[in-house]
Amino acid sequence: xxxxxxxxxxxxxxxxxxxxxxxxxxxxxxxxxxxxxxxxxxxxxxxxxxxxxxxxxxxxxxxxxxxxxxxxxxxxxxxxxxxxxxxxxxxxxxxxxxxxxxxxxxxxxxx
Numbered sequence: 001x002x003x004x005x006x007x008x009x010x011x012x013x014x015x016x017x018x019x020x021x022x023x024x025x026x027x028x029x030x031x032x033x034x035x036x037x038x039x040x041x042x043x044x045x046x047x048x049x050x051x052x053x054x055x056x057x058x059x060x061x062x063x064x065x066x067x068x069x070x071x072x073x074x075x076x077x078x079x080x081x082x083x084x085x086x087x088x089x090x091x092x093x094x095x096x097x098x099x100x101x102x103x104x105x106x107x108x109x110x111x
Contacts, residue, residue: 002061002078004085007021008020008021010032011046011063015036015037016031016033016034018030018032027094028096029094036065039070039072040069040072042070043067043068044066044067044072045065046063046064046094047065047066047073047094048063049062049094050064050091051090052086052087052090058079059079059086060077061078061086061090062075062076063078068098
């Protein structure tokens with residue numbers, strides 16, 4: 001389920017809830033509750049917001065998730081209402097506020 005509160009996108013899955021915020025044309029994600037576990041027992045994080053598109057009986061926003069340990073990549077088409085504000089999130093990569101990911105990016109010189 002997707003909700004827009006102010007300028008933030010709240011993405012709710014059965015096991016986890018994320019807050020995605022746009023700052024300086026970049027998206028930042030923060031976990032509000034729970035965790036999205038991978039089959040390797042690692043944690044999946046939102047990686048990119050894909051297309052905002054029409055589906056059979058409504059609209060969907062594709063959100064890509066990536067495991068920080070085994071790097072498996074999954075895409076979820078999240079059903080949503082038609083809302084012009086969702087277009088500003090589509091097609092952008094997400095920076096996660098996770099300490100392990102920040103540490104790895106610093107080691108690579110990307111942070």
